[in-house]
Amino acid sequence: MVCLKHTSHALPPPDGVLAPQENLKVLEGAYFLGYVPRTVAIVCVEENPLAVAWHMPTNKEPFLYAVCIAKDNYSHSLIEKHADFTINFLSAEYLSDILVAGNYHGDKVNKWELFKKLRPAKALRVNALVVEESLLVYECKQERTINFPDHTLLIGRVELIHYKRGKLKPDKVSYPLHMGKGYFSKNSKPRSFSSVENSKIPSGE
Numbered sequence: 574m575v576c577l578k579h580t581s582h583a584l585p586p587p588d589g590v591l592a593p594q595e596n597l598k599v600l601e602g603a604y605f606l607g608y609v610p611r612t613v614a615i616v617c618v619e620e621n622p623l624a625v626a627w628h629m630p631t632n633k634e635p636f637l638y639a640v641c642i643a644k645d646n647y648s649h650s651l652i653e654k655h656a657d658f659t660i661n662f663l664s665a666e667y668l669s670d671i672l673v674a675g676n677y678h679g680d681k682v683n684k685w686e687l688f689k690k691l692r693p694a695k696a697l698r699v700n701a702l703v704v705e706e707s708l709l710v711y712e713c714k715q716e717r718t719i720n721f722p723d724h725t726l727l728i729g730r731v732e733l734i735h736y737k738r739g740k741l742k743p744d745k746v747s748y749p750l751h752m753g754k755g756y757f758s759k760n761s762k763p764r765s766f767s768s769v770e771n772s773k774i775p776s777g778e
C-alpha cells in the first residue's frame with residue numbers, strides 16, 4: 574500500500590475557491606449547535622415520556638430510527654433495562670406539554686399528571702406508552718445502542734408506524750422546532766420544489 578503524505582495547500586486552490594473570510598469565528602473541540610432547528614418529539618421508554626430533539630432516521634430497510642439519550646436522564650436507566658420505546662411526533666400546539674416532558678424527571682414526578690393536554694395510550698405492538706395526540710408514532714424495539722461519554726445513541730427498529738389519517742399533509746403539519754437556548758420555532762408555508770429552476774424561496778419567508 575502506498576501512503577501519500579497529506580500536505581494541506583500542496584496544490585494551488587482551483588479557480589473560484591475563496592480564501593477564508595475575515596469575519597469567520599472558528600471554534601475547536603467545542604459543543605455548539607448554531608440555532609439549527611430540530612423537531613422536538615416525545616420518546617416514551619416504557620411509560621416515561623421525555624422530550625428529544627436529537628433524533629434521525631438511520632436506515633430504510635429495515636427502517637431504523639435513532640435517538641440520543643443523555644446519561645443523566647432517568648430514561649437512560651430505562652433503556653438499559655427495556656427494549657421497547659415509542660417516538661411520538663406532535664404538533665407545535667402541544668409545546669408547553671412537550672416542555673414538561675423535557676424539564677421534569679420521571680423518577681421524581683409522573684409527567685402524565687402534569688400534562689395539560691397530552692394523554693397516554695397503549696402502543697399497539699411494543700410494550701410502551703404512546704402519546705394519544707401524536708400526529709405520527711414510531712413503535713420501536715431496541716436494535717442496538719452506541720455508548721458515548723455523556724449520551725447513548727439508541728437505535729430502534731421501527732416495528733409499527735401509525736399516524737392520524739388526513740393530518741399528515743405538508744401544508745397541515747406544524748411541528749415544534751427547537752433552535753437551542755430555549756428558542757423554538759415551527760415550520761410554515763411549505764412549498765413543493767419540482768425542479769432546481771423553480772426552487773427560489775421568496776424573500777421574507
Ligand SMILES: Cc1cc2nc3c(=O)[nH]c(=O)nc-3n(C[C@H](O)[C@H](O)[C@H](O)COP(=O)(O)O)c2cc1C
Binds near residue numbers: 626644671672675
Ligand atoms: C427541547 C428539548 C429537547 C431535548 N432533547 C433531548 C435529547 O435529544 N436527548 C436527551 O437525552 N434529552 C433531551 N432533552 C432533555 C430531556 O427531555 C430532559 O432532561 C427530561 O427531563 C428527561 O426526562 P427523564 O429524566 O424522565 O428521562 C431535551 C429537552 C428539551 C426541552
